[in-house]
Amino acid sequence: DAGVTQSPTHLIKTRGQQVTLRCSPISGHKSVSWYQQVLGQGPQFIFQYYEKEERGRGNFPDRFSARQFPNYSSELNVNALLLGDSALYLCASSQGTGGADTQYFGPGTRLTVL
Amino acid sequence: GQNIDQPTEMTATEGAIVQINCTYQTSGFNGLFWYQQHAGEAPTFLSYNVLDGLEEKGRFSSFLSRSKGYSYLLLKELQMKDSASYLCAVRDQGGSYIPTFGRGTSLIVHP
Numbered sequence: 001d002a003g004v005t006q007s008p009t010h011l012i013k014t015r016g017q018q019v020t021l022r023c024s025p026i027s028g029h030k031s032v033s034w035y036q037q038v039l040g041q042g043p044q045f046i047f048q049y050y051e052k053e054e055r056g057r058g059n060f061p062d063r064f065s066a067r068q069f070p071n072y073s074s075e076l077n078v079n080a081l082l083l084g085d086s087a088l089y090l091c092a093s094s095q096g097t098g099g100a101d102t103q104y105f106g107p108g109t110r111l112t113v114l
Numbered sequence: 115g116q117n118i119d120q121p122t123e124m125t126a127t128e129g130a131i132v133q134i135n136c137t138y139q140t141s142g143f144n145g146l147f148w149y150q151q152h153a154g155e156a157p158t159f160l161s162y163n164v165l166d167g168l169e170e171k172g173r174f175s176s177f178l179s180r181s182k183g184y185s186y187l188l189l190k191e192l193q194m195k196d197s198a199s200y201l202c203a204v205r206d207q208g209g210s211y212i213p214t215f216g217r218g219t220s221l222i223v224h225p
Contacts, residue, residue, distance in 0.1 A: 042118075042203070042216050043201075045212050045213075090156055103213070105149075
């Protein structure tokens, strides 16, 4: 079975632009979470979606938004990009959002903001 | 909120054993994860502990003590490919069960 897939792999944008990142979960997984990871740090939680509904939101500004589609894939949108948004954006999927559910990560999208 | 502490960097010799510690403070506890992350790649799931004790999986073992807020990852028979960052993540009893990650421990294995 295919793992979590993300696109694009790399992306270069300039300040003020908007970006959309995409994620397809493992088949059968209904929950998708988004994380931002800057160099030397652990992943920081941005959003979690389950069955197309937002289940959690991290401490990120309103410039960050996301949604989940009926096929459980997801998009993360970031508006008005800042230099500090440069990071590896990780998508993780899990079967549900329960205590025993393990998150499996995709390869990530490397975003560079110039 | 949660506070997770791991050493920033460790070095070890090929063939040796290394123990990576993780301490945490959380208002409630609902599981601890260890992930391995090679440079420029996504984290890969290694282990999950929710009850006290040792979980063994091949060359890797993970231990948890909930009363002490402490876990360790034990890597045996180290190989060069084990050079990576090891992330400890703790899930609290909040409704969304979202894990909080530590900063990671960079392990360097040398010949």
